[in-house]
Amino acid sequence: DAEITQSPRHKITETGRQVTLACHQTWNHNNMFWYRQDLGHGLRLIHYSYGVQDTNKGEVSDGYSVSRSNTEDLPLTLESAASSQTSVYFCASSEGGSGNTIYFGEGSWLTVV
Amino acid sequence: GNSVTQMEGPVTLSEEAFLTINCTYTATGYPSLFWYVQYPGEGLQLLLKATKADDKGSNKGFEATYRKETTSFHLEKGSVQVSDSAVYFCALNRAAGNKLTFGGGTRVLVKP
Numbered sequence: 565d566a567e568i569t570q571s572p573r574h575k576i577t578e579t580g581r582q583v584t585l586a587c588h589q590t591w592n593h594n595n596m597f598w599y600r601q602d603l604g605h606g607l608r609l610i611h612y613s614y615g616v617q618d619t620n621k622g623e624v625s626d627g628y629s630v631s632r633s634n635t636e637d638l639p640l641t642l643e644s645a646a647s648s649q650t651s652v653y654f655c656a657s658s659e660g661g662s663g664n665t666i667y668f669g670e671g672s673w674l675t676v677v
Numbered sequence: 678g679n680s681v682t683q684m685e686g687p688v689t690l691s692e693e694a695f696l697t698i699n700c701t702y703t704a705t706g707y708p709s710l711f712w713y714v715q716y717p718g719e720g721l722q723l724l725l726k727a728t729k730a731d732d733k734g735s736n737k738g739f740e741a742t743y744r745k746e747t748t749s750f751h752l753e754k755g756s757v758q759v760s761d762s763a764v765y766f767c768a769l770n771r772a773a774g775n776k777l778t779f780g781g782g783t784r785v786l787v788k789p
Contacts, residue, residue: 595775597776597777599779604781605781606681606766606779606780606781606782607721607766607777607779608779609776609777612776622776654720654721656721658775659775660775663709663726663728663770664775665723665726666723666775666777667723668713668720668721668722669720670719670720671719671720
């Protein structure tokens with residue numbers, strides 16, 4: 565079955581370190597997204613991509629970057645981790661079009677100490 | 678811009694009780710509307726969706742009707758089970774490219 569996987573599922577890192585969260589989907593979806601989930605805020609969009617070599621900023625993109633070198637992967641990089649980036653991160657993918665289902669990974673729990 | 682407002686939780690119910698979670702939205706035009714569910718320790722799963730006014734989405738005993746006149750998409754279930762304990766998110770999609778705007782989530786706890 566097609567799926568979307570994230571790694572690592574849990575990580576503790578120190579302030580100032582660079583961290584990369586991996587996301588891999590096997591649906592061959594063009595659209596991929598990264599969200600963060602925080603209590604009281606629901607999910608907020610960090611970055612998204614509509615295809616290879618395409619990346620776009622979401623509403624909370626400061627301190628994060630993504631790259632899209634192939635269809636399957638959209639890694640999320642925290643250039644210099646901050647305590648405010650302690651959160652649960654979800655990767656998602658979908659086909660194009662506004663009514664299509666978006667599929668989510670199981671999440672990556674990141675703690676910055 | 679687009680926004681989604683849903684009732685704050687937690688909502689605590691007894692098994693077999695009726696569940697309603699209110700959701701209202703602000704958006705230009707005609708968004709698609711979704712309910713996602715997140716079980717403990719898991720990612721989000723699509724529960725149901727509606728893509729145009731007056732459409733009713735349904736799944737696993739849950740229903741929601743797209744009401745354009747009241748800009749609402751309330752989630753209902755007639756008889757909840759302990760296994761329905763989860764966080765429920767209302768969301769909309771208006772922009773091209775399928776970007777979702779989420780509400781803050783409502784935690785539901787069903788007690789035996």
